[in-house]
Amino acid sequence: xxxxxxxxxxxxxxxxxxxxxxxxxxxxxxxxxxxxxxxxxxxxxxxxxxxxxxxxxxxxxxxxxxxxxxxxxxxxxxxxxxxxxxxxxxxxxxxxxxxxxxxxxxxxxxxxxxxxxxxxxxxxxxxxxxxxxxxxxxxxxxxxxxxxxxxxxxxxxxxxxxxxxxxxxxxxxxxxxxxxxxxxxxxxxxxxxxxxxxxxxxxxxxxxxxxxxxxxxxxxxxxxxxxxxxxxxxxxxxxxxxxxxxxxxxxxxxxxxxxxxxxxxxxxxxxxxxxxxxxxxxxxxxxxxxxxxxxxxxxxxxxxxxxxxxxxxxxxxxxxxxxxxxxxxxxxxxxxxxxxxxxxxxxxxxxxxxxxxxxxxxxxxxxxxxxxxxxxxxxxxxxxxxxxxxxxxxxxxxxxxxxxxxxxxxxxxxxxxxxxxxxxxxxxxxxxxxxxxxxxxxxxxxxxxxxxxxxxxxxxxxxxxxxxxxxxxxxxxxxxxxxxxxxxxxxxxxxxxxxxxxxxxxxxxxxxxxxxxxxxxxxxxxxxxxxxxxxxxxxxxxxxxxxxxxxxxxxxxxxxxxxxxxxxxxxxxxxxxxxxxxxxxxxxxxxxxxxxxxxxxxxxxxxxxxxxxxxxxxxxxxxxxxxxxxxxxxxxxxxxxxxxxxxxxxxxxxxxxxxxxxxxxxxxxxxxxxxxxxxxxxxxxxxxxxxxxxxxxxxxxxxxxxxxxxxxxxxxxxxxxxxxxxxxxxxxxxxxxxxxxxxxxxxxxxxxxxxxxxxxxxxxxxxxxxxxxxxxxxxxxxxxxxxxxxxxxxxxxxxxxxxxxxxxxxxxxxxxxxxxxxxxxxxxxxxxxxxxxxxxxxxxxxxxxxxxxxxxxxxxxxxxxxxxxxxxxxxxxxx
Ligand SMILES: *[C@@H]1O[C@H](CO)[C@@H](O)[C@H](O)[C@H]1NC(C)=O
Ligand SMILES: *[C@@H]1O[C@H](CO)[C@@H](O)[C@H](O)[C@H]1NC(C)=O
Ligand SMILES: *[C@@H]1O[C@H](CO)[C@@H](O)[C@H](O)[C@H]1NC(C)=O
Ligand SMILES: *[C@@H]1O[C@H](CO)[C@@H](O)[C@H](O)[C@H]1NC(C)=O
Ligand SMILES: *[C@@H]1O[C@H](CO)[C@@H](O)[C@H](O)[C@H]1NC(C)=O
Ligand SMILES: *[C@@H]1O[C@H](CO)[C@@H](O)[C@H](O)[C@H]1NC(C)=O
Ligand SMILES: *[C@@H]1O[C@H](CO)[C@@H](O)[C@H](O)[C@H]1NC(C)=O
Ligand SMILES: *[C@@H]1O[C@H](CO)[C@@H](O)[C@H](O)[C@H]1NC(C)=O
Ligand SMILES: *[C@@H]1O[C@H](CO)[C@@H](O)[C@H](O)[C@H]1NC(C)=O
Ligand SMILES: *[C@@H]1O[C@H](CO)[C@@H](O)[C@H](O)[C@H]1NC(C)=O
Numbered sequence: 001x002x003x004x005x006x007x008x009x010x011x012x013x014x015x016x017x018x019x020x021x022x023x024x025x026x027x028x029x030x031x032x033x034x035x036x037x038x039x040x041x042x043x044x045x046x047x048x049x050x051x052x053x054x055x056x057x058x059x060x061x062x063x064x065x066x067x068x069x070x071x072x073x074x075x076x077x078x079x080x081x082x083x084x085x086x087x088x089x090x091x092x093x094x095x096x097x098x099x100x101x102x103x104x105x106x107x108x109x110x111x112x113x114x115x116x117x118x119x120x121x122x123x124x125x126x127x128x129x130x131x132x133x134x135x136x137x138x139x140x141x142x143x144x145x146x147x148x149x150x151x152x153x154x155x156x157x158x159x160x161x162x163x164x165x166x167x168x169x170x171x172x173x174x175x176x177x178x179x180x181x182x183x184x185x186x187x188x189x190x191x192x193x194x195x196x197x198x199x200x201x202x203x204x205x206x207x208x209x210x211x212x213x214x215x216x217x218x219x220x221x222x223x224x225x226x227x228x229x230x231x232x233x234x235x236x237x238x239x240x241x242x243x244x245x246x247x248x249x250x251x252x253x254x255x256x257x258x259x260x261x262x263x264x265x266x267x268x269x270x271x272x273x274x275x276x277x278x279x280x281x282x283x284x285x286x287x288x289x290x291x292x293x294x295x296x297x298x299x300x301x302x303x304x305x306x307x308x309x310x311x312x313x314x315x316x317x318x319x320x321x322x323x324x325x326x327x328x329x330x331x332x333x334x335x336x337x338x339x340x341x342x343x344x345x346x347x348x349x350x351x352x353x354x355x356x357x358x359x360x361x362x363x364x365x366x367x368x369x370x371x372x373x374x375x376x377x378x379x380x381x382x383x384x385x386x387x388x389x390x391x392x393x394x395x396x397x398x399x400x401x402x403x404x405x406x407x408x409x410x411x412x413x414x415x416x417x418x419x420x421x422x423x424x425x426x427x428x429x430x431x432x433x434x435x436x437x438x439x440x441x442x443x444x445x446x447x448x449x450x451x452x453x454x455x456x457x458x459x460x461x462x463x464x465x466x467x468x469x470x471x472x473x474x475x476x477x478x479x480x481x482x483x484x485x486x487x488x489x490x491x492x493x494x495x496x497x498x499x500x501x502x503x504x505x506x507x508x509x510x511x512x513x514x515x516x517x518x519x520x521x522x523x524x525x526x527x528x529x530x531x532x533x534x535x536x537x538x539x540x541x542x543x544x545x546x547x548x549x550x551x552x553x554x555x556x557x558x559x560x561x562x563x564x565x566x567x568x569x570x571x572x573x574x575x576x577x578x579x580x581x582x583x584x585x586x587x588x589x590x591x592x593x594x595x596x597x598x599x600x601x602x603x604x605x606x607x608x609x610x611x612x613x614x615x616x617x618x619x620x621x622x623x624x625x626x627x628x629x630x631x632x633x634x635x636x637x638x639x640x641x642x643x644x645x646x647x648x649x650x651x652x653x654x655x656x657x658x659x660x661x662x663x664x665x666x667x668x669x670x671x672x673x674x675x676x677x678x679x680x681x682x683x684x685x686x687x688x689x690x691x692x693x694x695x696x697x698x699x700x701x702x703x704x705x706x707x708x709x710x711x712x713x714x715x716x717x718x719x720x721x722x723x724x725x726x727x728x729x730x731x732x733x734x735x736x737x738x739x740x741x742x743x744x745x746x747x748x749x750x751x752x753x754x755x756x757x758x759x760x761x762x763x764x765x766x767x768x769x770x771x772x773x774x775x776x777x778x779x780x781x782x783x784x785x786x787x788x789x790x791x792x793x794x795x796x797x798x799x800x801x802x803x804x805x806x807x808x809x810x811x812x813x814x815x816x817x818x819x820x821x822x823x824x825x826x827x828x829x830x831x832x833x834x835x836x837x838x839x840x841x842x843x844x845x846x847x848x849x850x851x852x853x854x855x856x857x858x859x860x861x862x863x864x865x866x867x868x869x870x871x872x873x874x875x876x877x878x879x
Contacts (some may be wrong), residue, residue, distance in 0.1 A: 029145060029217060031060075032057075032143050034143030035051040035123040035146075038052065040430070046072070048070075050067065051067070051070055061147050061506035065147065068084055068087060072125075074106070075102065075106070077250060078252040079102075080250040080252075081250075082248045085245040085247075092243055092493060093244065094247075100434075100543070101220075113131065115128045116128075125137075125139055128249050129215065129252065129254075135156075137155045139734055146567070148505045150504075153239045154237070155238075160235070161177060163206070164678075166202070167585045185197045186536060186540060187512050197509070200565075202585075203221060204219070204590065211685045213254030218248065219247065219769060220664065221246075222244065222535060224536070225239060243389045260674050263590075267570035270669050274668060275799030275800065278624070279306070279743075280619075280626075281308065281624060281625035282636060283626065285314070285630040289459075290331070291474065293310060294474055295467050296636055297347070298470060301469060306651050306769060309349065309350055311350045311352075316351060320455075322354055322357070326456065328459045339420060349423055350561075353425060354428055355393035356394055356432065356434075358390065364703065367409070369382065373623050385435075386435045386452060387452070391443045391444055394520055395543070398527045399527035411553060415554070422565070425547055426562075427543055427544060427565070431540060432566075434518055435450060438514055438517045438518075520539070529729075540568065544564045544567070548562050559801065570591075575664060587668075588676055588677055591668075591674075594622050594665075595624050596618060599615060601614065606632070612647075613646075613747060615637055616748070620654065620752070649749070651766060651767070655766040658766070659796070661675060663794055679697070679720070682700070702755070705717035707745050714743040715741070719733065756784060756786065757790050758781075759782050759812040777832055779835040779836070780792075780848055781837050781840045782819070784840065787816075788815070796869065797858065807826050808825045817876060819873075819875045820872075820873075820874045821874065825871055833866060
């Protein structure tokens with residue numbers, strides 16, 4: 001393996017040398033002449049102009065384009081769209097089929113929150129918030145550079161700005177403002193190192209300016225790019241892309257939450273997910289056979305830890321080939337039996353699918369080859385990479401038949417009657433990842449040297465130990481206990497011809513080296529004529545939407561869950577995703593709410609204390625999965641008594657709060673209001689909150705403050721000037737805008753506080769599965785604010801179907817002793833409210849307490865034993 005890597009590195013070095021030799025010396029960017037604006041047409045909400053190169057071209061990174069068009073539109077009162085593209089419209093633009101554009105409502109300049117202002121010569125523009133006259137974006141001082149393989153646009157910013165976003169990254173949530181480069185180029189980045197480009201691309205940043213408001217800037221561009229933030233000669237942010245156009249959306253807020261909602265209007269609202277998706281998931285790469293998977297299921301059951309969903313990584317495949325089962329380790333009948341067992345116990349099953357299809361004579365490859373849906377090289381042969389099964393082909397998501405191909409493979413392999421009846425899907429390696437480094441001149445040789453596919457573990461004798469609960473024929477072995485707005489778009493928008501798609505003159509800071517390294521080569525042309533050079537960053541998200549459709553084809557009408565590794569802007573509207581950390585960014589900034597970490601850690605070996613802490617913390621992220629690498633020690637929650645105890649406490653609290661977070665997800669899917677909130681989203685004027693990245697709000701009401709130092713039992717937490725209530729003891733805590741040290745935070749607890757002013761609905765009891773949970777009654781926790789008031793909400797539906805004709809949308813309010821329940825009650829449930837507790841007091845009212853009474857206005861005074869969730873209610877709770 002080392003040999004072949006060395007060989008290929010050498011081979012590449014010579015290719016690079018020749019590329020360098022042919023490269024001319026490049027004039028510096030500061031010689032670039034910029035543009036002059038003319039022919040302005042301003043009809044109020046829409047302004048257009050022509051931009052003409054203002055002098056001799058600098059041709060630094062490709063040739064300067066001489067004629068551009070500017071289009072500025074006040075699309076809504078809070079959204080301004082600025083688009084600069086080539087007059088011929090041949091430069092690549094993100095296809096609307098991949099990312100539909102928001103429609104414009106043509107807002108009036110007099111009522112719009114944002115104002116556009118332009119300087120004609122040299123051309124520059126500024127965006128101003130009218131309510132404060134603050135300049136939000138200002139490109140003056142640095143000329144626009146628009147070349148065949150390079151685009152530069154710089155905005156001045158105030159000193160020490162509070163910027164967030166520009167993911168995916170593992171750098172501080174509050175972005176560095178000095179000497180900082182964010183590179184966007186999807187990359188299989190094991191270990192997710194900071195300071196590098198990772199799996200996904202979300203070119204949007206939030207700029208928070210405290211009491212004067214928050215806004216966001218979204219660059220709708222899928223090309224590889226470096227976004228530089230620096231403070232030399234004044235603070236700035238600068239886009240440097242390898243192509244595409246300037247396609248900017250300015251979102252006015254002014255609150256952070258409003259910005260999130262406005263961003264959702266641009267990239268699409270996230271999809272609702274099934275109720276059961278919030279259950280606890282278990283996964284590990286390296287479960288050697290179906291018996292081991294069954295053992296894990298059984299061990300969770302024995303331990304009494306609620307397991308909702310079991311996962312299997314690529315271990316199930318025959319020699320790592322997608323759409324196959326290993327006939328000895330994961331035989332079809334046994335896998336079907338496992339799935340039946342899970343379904344019989346109200347549990348679910350998820351498998352992983354990779355995009356790369358083994359280049360071998362087997363039906364999934366033959367079908368794809370016959371349909372012509374694989375990416376091809378210039379000479380028409382199928383493009384070959386090397387992934388887990390060895391030499392592979394890659395589906396071309398732009399091909400019109402790829403959806404049919406993918407649907408057919410899903411309908412066949414995941415057939416409920418004859419195949420593996422999965423409940424949701426996990427997709428991976430979709431950057432796309434390719435092990436064979438560029439130029440990969442001998443993929444077959446590389447695969448052999450690299451040992452792909454790896455030798456599977458020995459087949460085990462199944463006649464040993466007993467797996468409790470599973471049928472006799474399952475008993476095997478060692479049971480270890482445990483707007484389509486396209487004005488003037490006559491051109492192809494497919495990308496300019498004649499570009500160097502392998503070694504562009506401007507090179508982004510791709511941590512994988514050259515653009516084509518370890519992925520699909522960037523000179524590969526997609527079916528529609530676009531190139532991987534321009535569309536690479538969308539490969540993962542296109543696989544997600546194609547897979548979502550395929551899941552819908554096999555289970556029409558039911559909400560699909562597709563957990564993906566690589567994402568692009570708008571990804572949340574198609575599916576849900578997982579990466580390591582970055583929950584705040586994905587849920588609150590990028591509109592991808594179903595996000596979580598690899599609980600207990602993926603790479604390396606976990607420890608009992610780390611795993612216990614993580615079991616607690618993970619329970620308060622939207623997606624909750626214990627996930628472990630091949631070769632790492634097993635880390636299922638039942639492996640250590642400490643972790644088992646922590647997990648039980650955590651899952652119990654998570655499940656009791658499940659309808660609370662499900663209600664928050666519903667809100668995000670309908671308005672974009674995030675279900676996870678950074679501290680500054682809730683306290684936008686409190687400057688102390690701006691840099692906090694370890695504390696956050698789960699929903700709008702529950703502050704999570706984890707211990708972050710390994711093996712420590714103390715943590716400093718920030719409490720804003722507000723009333724809080726300890727989640728576990730209900731004790732009232734007055735925050736005063738300072739840091740508080742909590743000590744003796746043992747490994748089975750997690751500091752959580754309910755924000756004053758909230759009413760939190762909880763199920764009365766945690767249960768073994770979410771199916772059982774739905775039968776539980778509710779309790780309400782009222783957390784009064786300083787004026788002794790509170791409010792909350794509860795959304796109820798059937799939980800799994802896309803269409804929900806019968807839903808309940810209930811609001812609760814509390815005002816100095818009086819409780820009100822209002823809303824609509826379409827969802828038929830036998831669950832009722834059996835207790836209402838007012839936190840911070842010893843008072844609590846139960847249905848047997850005769851202080852309950854119907855509001856006379858509602859028309860009845862009958863005493864009942866519980867409050868049904870079937871109609872309005874009001875009650876005096878305190879005497
Ligand atoms: C903003 O500037 C305009 C023009 O100078 C002025 O009329 C307006 O009062 C200013 N608004 C604020 C909030 O300062
Ligand atoms: C920031 O500016 C300094 C000084 O000009 C320069 O050396 C550095 O490369 C810049 N960093 C980035 C990321 O552009
Ligand atoms: C900027 O960061 C790079 C590494 O990303 C470092 O090599 C360089 O020294 C830094 N420059 C300054 C001026 O801090
Ligand atoms: C980035 O990673 C390096 C090395 O792992 C570490 O020393 C540094 O503290 C990290 N920086 C941040 C901001 O996390
Ligand atoms: C960001 O800033 C922090 C603190 O100054 C520094 O440790 C870290 O290396 C920087 N990260 C990057 C990626 O520049
Ligand atoms: C959960 O409890 C229900 C009701 O007792 C039972 O039918 C189901 O099999 C249980 N599932 C698991 C995974 O324990
Ligand atoms: C391509 O990736 C390999 C493996 O990470 C690395 O050794 C090589 O240097 C990279 N090549 C380039 C040109 O960056
Ligand atoms: C994890 O533990 C196993 C078993 O003790 C060991 O073989 C492996 O090397 C460890 N992995 C790491 C990354 O330390
Ligand atoms: C934390 O505690 C665990 C379990 O006792 C131990 O294995 C680990 O080495 C400790 N870590 C550190 C950094 O002390
Ligand atoms: C909730 O759990 C407690 C203790 O486990 C039990 O006593 C009670 O009956 C349960 N209530 C319901 C409604 O299941």
